[in-house]
Amino acid sequence: MSSTVVSFASGAVTGSSTVARIEDTPDGAVVVVEATPFHPVDHTWPDQPGDTGTLTAGTEDARLGEAVMAAVSDDGQFAVGAEIPVKRGADGWTWLVAHPLVGETPTWLHEGTEVTLAVDEPRRAGLSRGHTACHLASLALDLALADLWRKDPGVDALGTPDFEGRANQSSRIHEDGAVDEYRLGKSLRRAGFDTETFASTLADREEAVNRRLREWVASAATSAVHTDGPTIVDRRRWRCELPDGTAEILCGGTHAASLAEFLSITVALDLTDPQLLVMTTTVSPAV
Ligand SMILES: [Zn+2]
Secondary structure (H helix, E strand, C coil): CCCCEECHHHCCCEEEEEEEEEEEECCEEEEEECEECCCCECCCCCCCCCCCEEEEECCEEEEECCCEEEEEECCCCEEEHHHCCCCCCCCCEEEEEEEEECCCCCCCCCCCCEEEEEECHHHHHHHHHHHHHHHHHHHHHHHHCHHHECCCCCECCCCCECHHHHHEEEEEEECCEEEEEEECCHHHHHCCECHHHHHHCHHHHHHHHHHHHHHHHHHCCEEEEEECCCECCCCEEEEEEECCEEEEEECCCCCCCEHHHEEEEEEEEEEEECCEEEEEEEEEECC
C-alpha cells in the first residue's frame, strides 16, 4: 500500500479513485482511497479541521465525516488520528487519509470499489479563508510587536522578530475565522520581550494589526499552496505575495487563492489573563 495522493493543495474539491481499504475502529468504520481531494486534520498540530463530504459509486452514496490522518506500520499496525504513535512522516509507516463513514458501512462499499468523492464546498471555502486569515493575522501581529523585543528572537516569514514562533501555543481555525493563544510567561520575558509595555499599549497594537490587515486585503495579493510532491506526507508551503514581501510558511492546510476573496480581516486582542494573549481573527468574505 502507498501513501494517499492528495489534490486539496491545488484547491480541488472533487475526485475519482478506488477504495484501498475499509477499517473498523472504536469510533466506526473508515474508508481509505488511493487519491482524495479531502484535507485531513493533522494528528500532531490540529489547527484546521478535516473536510467533510460524500462518497458516491453509481447511484449509491455515503456521507463522510471529518477526514483524519491514518497510518499503517511496515508490520501491519493500522492507526487513526490521535492513536497514531509517531509524528507525521516517521520512517516505517505509510501515511494515509481516512474518511470516517457516518452510520453503518454500506453493503455496496468494498475494497476495489470505484468511487467519486466530493468535499462540502462552502465549508471548505470558509476554512480556507479562515486559515489564510490566521497566517496573515500572525504576520501582522509580529510586525505590530516588533519594537517590543530587547533581544533578537529570530525572524518570521517576512523577516520580522518572531513573536508567533516564540509564543504561539495553539491555533484553532474555523469557517471564516481563527483563535490563536500565546503564552506570555517568564520564558518569553527572558527571551527579551517587553510584556509590560505590550500590556499597557494593547489597544494601539490591535489597531496596528488591523491597519496592516486592511492594507494587505486591499492589495488583493495571490495566495497559494506549493507542494514537494503529490502525497499526504510530502511537505507543503503556503506562499503569499504581500506588499511587505513574499511570505512562505510550512503549512499542511488549505488556503484562499487571493486576498481578493476577503472583504475584511480583523483581529481582537484579549489579555484578560495577563499570562495568555488570545487573538481572535474574523473574516468577512467578499462573496
Ligand atoms: Zn497553516
